[in-house]
Amino acid sequence: MIEHIRKLKMNLSEEDTKGITHSVTYKDIPTFNMNNFTIKENYFESYIPYSWQGGYYVVRKEKSTFYTEVSSVKSKIIITQFLLLALFASISFFLSRHALRPMQEAITKLDNFSKDLIHDLNTPVTSILLNTKILEKTLEKESKALIRIKTSAKEIGELHNNLTILLEEETMIMQEEKLFDLIDDVLSTQTSLYPNIKIELQRSELIVKVNANALKQVLSNIFSNACKYNKQEGYIKVYAKENILYIQDSGVGIQKPQNIFKRNYKEQNSGHGIGLDIVKRLCDSMDIDISVSSVVGEGTLIVIRF
Template sequence: MKNYEKKSFFTSFFLFFITLIILSSIVLYMYHEDKVKDIKQNILYQMKDYTFDFKNKMFSLDIIENDTNKQLFKIYDCKEGLCAYFEAPSTGPYLLKVVYDKKKYEKLYNEFLIKTFKFSIVIFFLLLIISLGFAIYSLRPMKEALHLLEDFLKDLIHDLNTPATSILLNSRLLRKRGDFEEIERIELSAKTISSLYKNLELITPNSITKDESVFVEELINKKIEVLHKIYPNIEFIKNLKNLEIKNNTNAVERIIDNILTNACKYNKKKGQVIISIKNQTLIIKDTGIGIKNTKKVFQRYYKENETGLGIGLSIVKQLCDTLDIKISIESKEAEGTQVKLVFP
């Protein structure tokens, strides 16, 4: 199950489950209160019967002075347990106080609680199963829609590759006839389309081998050469040294490509991109507009402005996780962004 599917599943599950639990708790509470009243009412009627023959060993009897505050034939919680007051057979200012022992009542109440608890567990698991079924069922429309979208993207990727390759090949053939600025622009545009194609191709990567020798400095210089032509006003400051890692060349190239492209795209008019390598760490810093929410920036289709597709950094994070590369982003609005890659 993919991350967005997990998020949707757990959101649907917990919302439905919590709602059912709250409703069930209210019903159980009302049942509890009603049942306790029934238990007490039943004890009260037994107390009434006891006043006729005084033979029931469940109760104890006391005679007290008449108290106008004590209502007859009503059960009270008292120190001894449950108490009720009845008229004494003889005349005089006295009342019969019938007591149901506290321990006996607690035993009766606890038995009721155990039954209720067992019933609650059954209800809990039943609601859990219902919520799981609801969450799974609610995922079906989204899965179908995403499946259609992925099929569409695969077709789009396939159709995008052919014209991009054709443009690049023909621009190189035209260069042999004469080197014109217009040809270079066409070639750069075709490379941009090709870069987008490679990004789309890695939206749902399959197994990626990590046994190739990757020269990080070479990949950076190769990308800067292209970006310098597209963004001539951006200054690239490099503090690089040879860094060879065992990984996947195409995937690492995609990571560096996306980060450097973003550093240029969202930079100031005459901004800077500072690239440095320290030990196994690549640091790319820019003087651009910054990122408002660095926590959301890796989410697919998340955008903070109208430009872009919102998939570049999502692919970067997905590839970093696959390649065991640690990525972190620090950013301040109107000051710039720093991306740090720690290679294994």
């Protein structure tokens, strides 16, 4: 408003008055203040001296014009902030990609190395197991050393199978499978390894959406532990209710069942403590809930919810 009067006094043209009007009054204002400013119902008003002889400019600005200008300024500020944010985000994205590229390349190399190592591990393990079988046939009495070699080779074989399935964790294809058909495949191996364990299987036609290889590996780990740490002439009960699978054994039990899915946790001297960690990760990948309850000396119950 003051700028409008300044241009008026200097005879400067003003194309857009921005809703500002003026008039001249010669009324007497005894206590005039240059900072006077009045807010009326529809406009703002201010008095500015007219000349040395007296009088005042009465300058008014419409409220609607003022609020329109304020809204325009706010919009420009928001757009500017958005553009700056987009600019900073683009710069940050470019810098982060540039900074993380060496790490990504290192991870890719490590991943490829792991895959190659796990793949190449299969051949010597298979060879060891085959040769132990040949030695068993040639020896009249199986030696303790040969038993230890065979047991260690089997553990390495189980570890190999776990890691092979785990590499597919992020690219699993899920499809509907008959649960007890998968269980039959797994138990066919376990029953031959542990003929003294009685398997009580209560079949049902439960169909679940899973990755078949991953679930078979989960079940293989669970049944292997249930047989390995069971009592002589012990049992394993397998049954399902609705979408829940129960695996109960008569084994030695677990002292701290809440810890068994933690990596490297084990309560027995044998094993590596990573099998059940892999089981939990595979279950999480298939959106399966798994829980454990156990009583030492009585047995363990595994509950798998699909």
